Amino acid sequence: MLTRVPNTIIQFCIRLFDKYRNYGLEGLDEFDETRIRFLNTSIIISLLGLWANVIVDILTHRHYALPLVFAYQIPLYFCIYLLKKRHHGLAKFVYLLILAPSVLSGQFYIAETGSEQYAFVFILIAFNILRNKKSFIAITVLYVIYYILLVILLRKGILVRSEYLENTNIVYYVNSSLALIITSILAYRYTLESTHKIGEMKTLNSTLFKQNKLAHELLRELNHRVKNNLQIVSSLFNLQGYSTEDIETKNALKDARHRINAIAILHQSLYQDELIFSVNVDTYLKSLCEYLLHSDTNPETASITTNADDITLQIKETIYIGLIVNELVTNALKYGEGVDGTTSILVSFKTTKTHYSITVKDCGQGFPQDTLPDSATSFGLNLVNTIVEQYDGSMALIHSNTPGAHVEAQLEFE
């Protein structure tokens, strides 16, 4: 029973201490948590020390010292208030501003020289609270300036040592030695804890980096594999095309091959670029048009100019944009030859607030005046209509005075 009571009290104190040292940590990252936890601990130790002073002063009938002890407590409560209001930076500043003068003035009341032990404590506390090289240097410089100033003031006789402190040197030496030991242990412990946490975080970061890199490589490899498989399908169609003499079948297989390669080029973009889940539309359309240009035509008499907005889109929607461009450009390459025997095609891709707009123009005969987009009988234009329908868009065959076919497909954002 006798051992249980002190244990319960110790457990209670530890819980209370833990509760207050974790005060105001919400929303902070792990590094800031460590600093503020140290600041909380320092405030608790300071308050405990000051309340111990109150008891000692009352027991030793030194009531005249009490106002000073209470005065020291006010900024500490103010620090707690600042932490509650989440002004962490200001709380650190106020605490260090109080700590330096109180440590130094306490020192100068006791002895004229030799404040190494306090300097050591102060630097450890400042280091643990700030954890920032520049702030740490700044506070140490301030400390030194303050120290020098006090020495000058003391030498010149502007500041004098308190008489009552001279008479109670022993009490203050015991007090300060205890404070030094406790604070040093705490500072050392938290320094170790912080170092350990930093080490853990570094290990975690390194593991995450490796895992991320591996996932990246796997996805890249997957896209590579998909592209190679599409290449095999494309080759199968080509081989089947060689095995038949029927021109219509040959052309159908060739068109199917182009559609597959349009998707294969997209997967190629996915593993060639840094972007893994999205594709730069401009780059993709340029590659696709380059491929189509060399597929069925003589690149010396045909040309394709692309003019696309420099944006990146998700794979799903880019596949459909690619298929539309593939169909319209394939058509343009077939029928868009101008009177001078050359084929000049303009492909443009623009984004508005609500739509993607794909336009393909050539310099050929163009569509007959009465042709309607939904009256298209070819598989290719039907495919474009189907995609447009899926995206609640529209397709228009634009008739104008300029020669050539002008097709515009609009897709609505999902």
Add this chain to the structure above:
Amino acid sequence: MKTVFIIEDEIIVAKDIEQTLIRAGYTVVGIASTYNKAIKKISSTPPDLILCDINLEGDKDGIDLITEIQQIMSVPFIFISAYTDAATKRRAEQLPLSNYLTKPYSESQLLSSVHSALTTVN
């Protein structure tokens, strides 16, 4: 009639290339999918041109293979690849008579590259 050897680890893709070349009037003297098979076949029947995929089955890639072949005979070649990193590309470019064709390629691009590689040597 010019002879071509195809080194490609996907047999269907290799067959597709073979058919395209035959129809264009070239003779395909062999197809191999690995480093060892390619060395063995090419040593016995040297071609006028080699079409070689960079990514091959096994530890050694197409660049290792062509480097080895170049030590035995001087023959033009075309690397065919979907994608190579910068370091691999640099390795490929260091070889003499190096040509490069990126997948997916069209029939006309393939034939144009083959014609160009053979003409340059002659």
